[in-house]
Amino acid sequence: GAGVSQSPSNKVTEKGKDVELRCDPISGHTALYWYRQSLGQGLEFLIYFQGNSAPDKSGLPSDRFSAERTGGSVSTLTIQRTQQEDSAVYLCASSLESRRYRGNQPQHFGDGTRLSIL
Amino acid sequence: RKEVEQDPGPFNVPEGATVAFNCTYSNSASQSFFWYRQDCRKEPKLLMSVYSSGNEDGRFTAQLNRASQYISLLIRDSKLSDSATYLCVVNETSSASKIIFGSGTRLSIRP
Numbered sequence: 001g002a003g004v005s006q007s008p009s010n011k012v013t014e015k016g017k018d019v020e021l022r023c024d025p026i027s028g029h030t031a032l033y034w035y036r037q038s039l040g041q042g043l044e045f046l047i048y049f050q051g052n053s054a055p056d057k058s059g060l061p062s063d064r065f066s067a068e069r070t071g072g073s074v075s076t077l078t079i080q081r082t083q084q085e086d087s088a089v090y091l092c093a094s095s096l097e098s099r100r101y102r103g104n105q106p107q108h109f110g111d112g113t114r115l116s117i118l
Numbered sequence: 119r120k121e122v123e124q125d126p127g128p129f130n131v132p133e134g135a136t137v138a139f140n141c142t143y144s145n146s147a148s149q150s151f152f153w154y155r156q157d158c159r160k161e162p163k164l165l166m167s168v169y170s171s172g173n174e175d176g177r178f179t180a181q182l183n184r185a186s187q188y189i190s191l192l193i194r195d196s197k198l199s200d201s202a203t204y205l206c207v208v209n210e211t212s213s214a215s216k217i218i219f220g221s222g223t224r225l226s227i228r229p
Contacts, residue, residue: 035219042205042221043162091161104150104209107217109161 002026004110006092012116015084021077021113025094033095033107034067034077036088043091049075050097079115087117121145122208124220131196132228138192139223141206151189152207153180156222162205165191193225201227 005024013019025032034046045059049069060066064082069075079086093107124141131137143151151168165178168189172181179192189208193200206220 033217043219045217045219104167106152106164106167107162109163112161 004092004094004108006090006110006113008113009111010114010116012118013082014118016081018078018080019082019115021079021090021092021115023075023077023092023094023110025073025075025092026096026108027073029094029096029108030072031095031097031105031107032069032075033093034075035091035093037091037112038088046077046090082115082117084117087115089114121210122206122218122220124204124206124223126221127224128226129223130226130228133196133198135196135227136192136194137196137225138190139204139225140188140190141208141220141223142186142188143206143208143218144187145208145210146184146187148187148208148210150209151180151182153178153189153191154205154207154219155202156205157202162219165204196227198227198229201225 004026007022030051032049035043037043047060047067048056064080067077089112091109091112093109095105095107097105121144129137153165154162155165156162166175166180168180168182170182177194181190203222203224205222208218210216
């Protein structure tokens with residue numbers, strides 16, 4: 001498909017385990033974002049990748065969270081030693097961003113990964 | 119003060135009614151603005167961008183008031199399918215790394 005693809009769609013794991021979430025952005029989109037959303041709440045920014053630039057990690061809530069983007073395409077978000085408060089929907093978005101159109105391009109979201117920590 | 123604020127609602131209006139809601143933002147240097155809609159337990163989807171001169175897309179009209187630092191969304195002849203949460207999105211810089219999502223306004227259209 002042509003949209004943003006996330007996997008897994010659902011993940012249930014025990015407290016203390018590590019989890020890895022994957023995002024495959026729209027082909028050609030250089031900007032990639034990770035957010036999380038708790039039930040009934042707004043989107044919480046986590047991390048932003050743009051091309052080969054250093055990622056903006058200002059939204060990561062703790063050092064248990066990390067993300068990487070290999071080859072400027074697929075991204076993985078890793079949560080180590082999961083806690084119950086990490087339970088949320090993790091959303092990935094990508095956008096077409098260029099030197100000319102910085103910040104003016106809308107984001108396209110994947111379906112999200114629903115993470116439940118027991 | 120929150121960077122982007124929305125009335126959480128819910129707005130409960132009858133089918134066919136016109137409904138409008140606003141979103142205020144705190145950074146006067148904000149550069150681009152969007153409305154997204156999010157259905158229950160689904161991902162946000164772009165509804166429309168908001169241009170300085172205001173813009174319309176069918177039954178939806180978006181406006182920007184830079185002096186008062188708010189954007190608005192007007193929905194005419196509302197349909198049952200318009201029921202959703204509407205998210206205001208503001209980009210505070212030109213680098214796209216400072217994109218702020220509002221918490222959303224919940225709209226419910228009743229028959």
